[in-house]
Amino acid sequence: MVTLTTFAEQGPLPLGPFGLDPAVWAVLRLVIAVALAAGLVFNGALAQIYLERKIQAIIQDRTGPFHVGPWGLLQTFADAIKLLGKEDIRATLTDHWFFLAAPSIVFAPMLASFVVIPFAPGVMGADLNIGLLYLTTLGSMTVLGIVLAGWASNNKYSLIGGLRSAGQLISYEVPQILSLVTVVLVVGSLSLTKIVDAQPGFQINAVVIPLAFVTYFISGLAETNRVPFDLPEAESELVAGFLTEYSGMRWGLFFVAEYGEVTVVSSIVTALWFGGWHGPLTDVHPVIGPVIGVLWFTLKTYFFVLVFMWIRATLPRFRIDQLMSFCWKLLIPVTIVNLMVTAALVLAFPGSLVPVAIANWVLLGLFGASIPFLQRRRLVGLRARLAAREHAVA
Amino acid sequence: MSFGFIESAVFALLVIGMIGAGVGVVLLNRITGAALLMAFTFLCNAGMFVLLGAETIAAFQVLIYVGAITVLILYGVMFTPQRDRPYALFFQRQTPLAALAVVPIALFAIVAAVVSFSFRDNPDAPRGSDLVPLATSVFRDFAFPFEVASVLLLAAMVGAIVLVKREEDS
Secondary structure: OOOOOOHHHHOOOOOOOOOOOHHHHHHHHHHHHHHHHHHHHHHHHHHHHHHHHHHHHHHOOOOOOOOOOHHHOOHHHHHHHHHHHOOOOOOOOOOHHHHHHHHHHHHHHHHHHOOOOOOEOOEOOOOOOOHHHHHHHHHHHHHHHHHHHHHHOOOHHHHHHHHHHHHHHHHHHHHHHHHHHHHHHHHOOOOHHHHHHOOOOOOOHHHHOHHHHHHHHHHHHHHOOOOOOOHHHOHHHHOOHHHOOOOHHHHHHHHHHHHHHHHHHHHHHHHHHOOOOOOOOOOOOOOHHHHHHHHHHHHHHHHHHHHHHHHHHHOOOOOHHHHHHHHHHHHHHHHHHHHHHHHHHHHHOOOOOHHHHHHHHHHHHHHHHHHHHHHHHHHHHHHHHHHHHHHHHO | OOOHHHHHHHHHHHHHHHHHHHHHHHHOOOHHHHHHHHHHHHHHHHHHHHHOOOHHHHHHHHHHHHHHHHHHHHHHHHHOOOOOOOOOOHHHHHHHHHHHHHHHHHHHHHHHHHHHOOOOOOOOOOOOOOHHHHHHHHHHHOHHHHHHHHHHHHHHHHHHHHHHHHHHHO
8 A cells, every 4th residue: 555645644734814725725825826936037137137237337338228218117017028029049950949948948047036035034935944945946947948948949159158157057066066065064954044044133144254155156146147257148259159040039038037137146145144034124114023034134145146237247257168267276275274263163163153153254354365365366367378389479 | 625635736736747757867868957857856855855854965966966966967068078879879789688687677676666665753752953962963973984984985086086187287
């Protein structure tokens, strides 16, 4: 006789509010949650595209979109309608099924990440005990979709873009996970709620382990294919890489997924290093408090989204060998050292985070100070190579 | 109205997905398609783990097998030169022999499973998302086999690098 554990046996079904039948409520809850997540992602993408264009315009001393609506606010809505209305073009020689599947393989894990994001106490899809592991897992699935998109397009530039992205995403996953593990070591839990609860007031993790924050932020930039790590889609060298053959809403889905991932990475940063929903006025009232918590969380998240855009408007793109050597020769050793030092100090001084914080700030200082030194060494090497070549030519 | 049926329905879907994709991996002539279907099998496998209450193992399954190994296989496939080849590979002529070998074993396995196994729910067993028992078993009770396995993987990696290097030199 085969009997499996049923989810129903694990606990009573959630009792429906508004006098609804629990069975109806369970289905309704699912529909509402998915609709909320999808609404959040799509509207967030619209808002972020507008923000991105405006901020880049400000930084580059331009006006940015201003024709449609007040301050050009409706520009992205018009763009979205245009994208939806476009003809669905597919080149004859593309690999039909993979070409269709790739955008959804990129989009679906990003949407599923929103399940565990802790907006406020009680305002989250599910408080998984392994929330952080779940987020990393979903983040690693994006690679598959991008590689497939590059392959299915049957186009050299797209294939190069897809393979570059596979190399880049797999490499930068290592420092990303190592930085996350540092936080887990300090807090002692993988549950995002517990991590947020562990940093009340000014005792946020960014003060305790700033180096892990810096390394995570850099690898988060790489994981979301943002400038300066946007080699897979580099417009000027790869004619948009894996996106070349896509048009209309399929192309739009890739973009929505990218902005959704920026949001996910920013909210991970917010929850893990900047105290999540904590802020003034969050415990004034049992109902209004969580709303203010959501507000704080959103504000902090969007601050980091803005930092992403600021970086995009400021930094030039990496070359592929610089990208790889930066990850393997600098970022991974730094995160490993950071992880080991943190682990040793957490074991040596249980109950006190001061030694960890001191060690982390010192390491961060060393990391920052080493960059000009490394840069000078690299330049010396380059000059030596140039001189050798000139010598050989002469 | 109860939700007892949902678990069986999910189980059935996962089984259909897993077996269907597995058959596809073996029978498909296009190797990229086979690799993708293999990823799908891994995903269904992760779903099984979730169904059994082992969320951590499911997460690692997706992280390692779907996120890393499938991508590496796809990478390998894309870098392998693909020539036109006959539809039936030489070993596919042995299909009847293989069927003769597989069918009795499969029947025996199914009968044995139905007769003897039962997945009893042990309430004292740690739940799948409980990380402390998992960590104790990996890093304390089975620390030595764990380390041996990692040394083995390291040896395999070094071996692979040596093989590639030798090819480059010649």
